[in-house]
Amino acid sequence: MPVISHRGEEFHLAHDEEDKLNQFQSITSFTEDDLPLIVKLLRNHGWQLEPALSRYFDGDWRENLSLTETPAAPPMRSPSPSPPTQPQQRRGSIESGSPTPRISRSVSATDNLAGFDTSMLVPTLPVVHSLPANYKDRFQLVGLNRARELTQQPNPLMIILLFIPNTLLKLVSLLWSLLSKLHIGSTNVQKPKIFRVPKQATTESNEVRVGELIEDEDLAHRLEGVLGERPAFNDALQSCKEEFKYMLVLLVGNVRQPPPTEDAEVVDEKAETVAAVEEVDSNSMKFLRNVVCDNGTLKLLEDYKDEMIVYLGSVIELEPWLITRDLKIKYTPEAFLIGNVLNSNGSVNGATKLSVLSKLRVTSARRFQNSLKLTLDKFNPEMTVNRTEHHELRTARKIRQMQEEAYQNSLMEDKMKAERRKIKEQEEALEQQLLAKRESEAKMAETLRQLQWLEKCIDVMETHGEGQQKADTGKYATLQIRTSEGTRFVCKFVGDTTLHSVYINVGCHLYLNNNSPDQEAWAKSVIAKIKELMRSDSVLCFKDIESAEDDLDDLDIAKLIREELAKHTDGAQTPAEISFDFELVSPFPRYKVPTNEKLKLREVSQLWPNGSLLVENIIEEDDEGEEGTTDDSE
Structure with missing residues (x-):
C-alpha cells in the first residue's frame, strides 16, 4: 500500500x-x-x-x-471482512441478491x-465489465466450423475410448430407469423444469423479436418503446457510466418458435451438418409475457425511460451469453439492475464503478416490480446527486468552452480589425505617396516650364540685335499687339521670322510682364523673375545658389539658367516643346495665327508688312476638358 x-x-x-x-x-x-x-x-x-x-x-x-x-x-487498519456467500437458491422461487x-x-x-x-460504509457490489472489443473473433460459435471438422479422418483409438464410456453410461441409465418404474412409492407429479444457460452460444446474432412473442399489439408496441433503439451491450454500458443512468438487463433463454417439421432433426445445407432443434425456454416465455409485459411493469419502465436503459437478450446469442459468463449466471430467465455507484469492491475507500445493484425477482410481476422499486428507491439519492454533479460539470465545461470560443472569436475579431487597420494605413500611406508623387511631378513640370520660358527670354535677348540690324534695312514687318489686360506694344520682325517665333516673342513679353524692347529692361526683368523663383515653394529651381539675391547682377544669367535647366533634365534636352496658353488673332479680317514652325511671316498677307494682333487667353470652361476663348476687342 x-x-x-x-x-x-x-x-x-x-x-x-x-x-x-x-x-x-x-x-x-x-x-x-x-x-x-x-x-x-x-x-x-x-x-x-x-x-x-x-x-x-x-x-x-x-x-x-x-x-x-x-x-x-x-x-494502519485491518482489511474489512468479506461478506458471507449466499447459499444457492432453487429456481422455483428466485430471490433477489441484495447488496x-x-x-x-x-x-x-x-x-x-x-x-x-x-x-465499511461503502457497499461491496459485483463489478460489471464491458465485453472485449474483438469478442466475435475470439469466441467460436457452435456449428460454424463443423464442416471442416467432419472432413477430418477420425482416429480409431479415439473412437474406442469414446465408445466405452458411452456404452457404460447407457447401461447405467437403463438400469436406473427400470428401478424407478419398479419403485412402489413412485408418483407421477411433474416437477417444474429448469432451463440452464447453454455451454456455448449457438448463434452470433438473433435479436429477440418482441412482436412475434407478444400477441397483444399494444403491449408489444409499449415494450418496443421501452427497449428503444436496443444498442449493443458495450454502448449501453458506456452510456450508463457517463450519464449515470440505470441499466436493466433482461436475459432469457431460447424464445424462438421452431419451424414446423416432422423430423426431430434439421439439416443445415450450407454447413452440411446436423443439429438438434433447440427447445423453447418456457420460463423465459412466461417471464416476457406475464412479468415484463405486465401493465404495472411497463408503467414503471416508462416512468424511468429517461433514466434507464433496458437491455434484452437471449443467451443463445453470443453477446448475452458472454454476459452470463462474466456475471456467472447459470439459469434463465434472469434480471438485474446495473448502475454507476460508489463501490468498495477492489478499493480501500471505494470508487464509482459500474456495479450490479441487485438481482431482481422474476417469479411474478408483483415481486419483480417490488424488487425493482426497492432497488431504485435505495440508489436514487446517490444516482440523482451523481447525475446533478455530472450535469453541472458538463454545463461548466460547456460554459468554459463557450467562453473559450467567445475569447477566440474576440481575438479573431481583434486580429481582423488590426489587419483592416493595417490595410487602411497602407492604403493611406500609398495615397500619400501618390499624392506626394503627383505634387512632385507637378512641381517638376512647373519648374521646367519656368526654366524653358527663361531660356526663351535669353534667346530673344540674344537674337534681338541681329533682328534689329535686319529691321534697319527695311525688310521687316511691324505688328501692333494688344494683351487681354489692354496693354499695347509694338514689335518688329524680319520677313524670315516663323509664326512659332512670333508666338515665343509675344510669350516672353507676357511671361516677364515687360512690353519694352530695351535689352537692359529685359535683363532686369529676367533677374527679378529668378529672384521670385528662388523664394517660391512651387518650383525646385534656383534653390542651391550660393550667391545672395543682390549678387545676381554680377552673374552670367544665361549660363545660370541653362545650367539649372540641364540639372533638372539630367543633362538631356528639354523633354517637351514649350506650350502656349494663349492664341494670336488678327481682327480684320479675323484670322487665327497658327503656331507653325515652317510658315514665315512674309507669307501671311494678314500680317505682312503691317498687322495687328490680339492676345486671347485659353480658358478651360468645364471639367471635361473643353476649351474656349475669350475675345478682347477694341
Missing part, C-alpha cells in the same frame, strides 16, 4: 487512489502545501475526479473543507465518526 508523507503526516492510499491523486495533480498543478487538503477533498468525493475537480475550480473549496474537516486516518447495506455519502455523516473505518 503506497504511503505518502508530508511534514510528519502520513497518508495510506490504495494504488488506484494514488493514481487518482497523480491525475488530479497533473490537471490542477496544486502546490505541495495543499496536499493534505487535496487528499481530504478527494476522500470527501469518494475519489471521483470529476466532482472533486468541479469543487476545486469553484474557488471556495478550502472553506468547505475547513467546515467539514475530518481527523487524520489511522496509520451489502449502505448509507448516504453525505459529508456530515462520515466526518463526525471519529476514528471509524469509513470503508
